Amino acid sequence: MKIGLFSLPALSQGKHNIKDERLDQVDKITKSKKKVYIQADLIGNSEILDADVVLAASDSRMDLILSDLEFIENRLPKVTDEIEGKVLNRFKEALEKEEFLSGVPLDEDEKKVISGYGLITTKPVVLAGEGELADQGKIIFKAFRESGFISFFTTGEKETRAWLIRKGASAWEASGAIHSDIQKGFIRAEIISFNDFVQCGGEILAKQAGKLRLEQKDYIMQDCDLANFRFNK
Secondary structure: OEEEEEOOOOOOOEEEEOOOHHHHHHHHHHOOOEEEOOEEEEEOHHHHHHOOEEEEEHHHHHHHHHHHHHHHHHHHHHOOOHHHHHHHHHHHHHHHOOOOHHHOOOOHHHHHHOOOOOOOOOOOEEEEOOOHHHOHHHHHHHHHHOOOEEEEEEEOOOEEEEEEEEOOOEHHHHHHHHOHHHHHOEEEEEEEOHHHHHHHOOHHHHHHOOOOEEEOOOOEOOOOOEEEEEEOO
16 A cells, blocks of 8 residues: 655655554464565655555645645636536535545546546545654554554464455455455355454464354455465465
8 A cells, every 4th residue: 555645754654564562462372483564655745646645744645735725726718528627616616615625425427527636635534643754653653543544354373464455355356366366266264353353362362262154255444354265265
């Protein structure tokens, strides 16, 4: 996933682990040989439109709003499409109320109309106070939590790993995050919720307590589910 840094020179660009204490808890129980976090790619202003979520200092709020408002005011006189005009006017109203555009509901047709726009606040925006910026790991995790992504975990003797998926992803989609062959041959997903895994003290005890569920491909993954996918090889 990509985190766009809006005027945040204090944070270093590049790839960073998303340190997740929940994965640490699972690893502590399983005692795997290896622990693998999700990675985030922190990118600067010049690439910010490619970001999944924007991270900015709290005092940059109005700069973000004014940037999008300027774009819309320049675009509106050129609009001939009715849907586009309605969307832009709704956007303009929101920005003039000092609201981010991510809070403006859009249907699928409206999303298509504005998909190529250079608007920053249509993405989730995380505002960080000065004190928060001192802990880069913590603020990266906060941005991840607001990004529209969640994680699920796999664990075993060799490795405990977090996998990145979109919120609302199905078990079938999640299996593809591991490998396309697993997705192609998907049979069932063995799921233990994070809370059940921790409270029971691991996979074996969770199974004995009846906490393992067999789910179909349309099961909607929950944040931090412990998953094992059965598939035809």
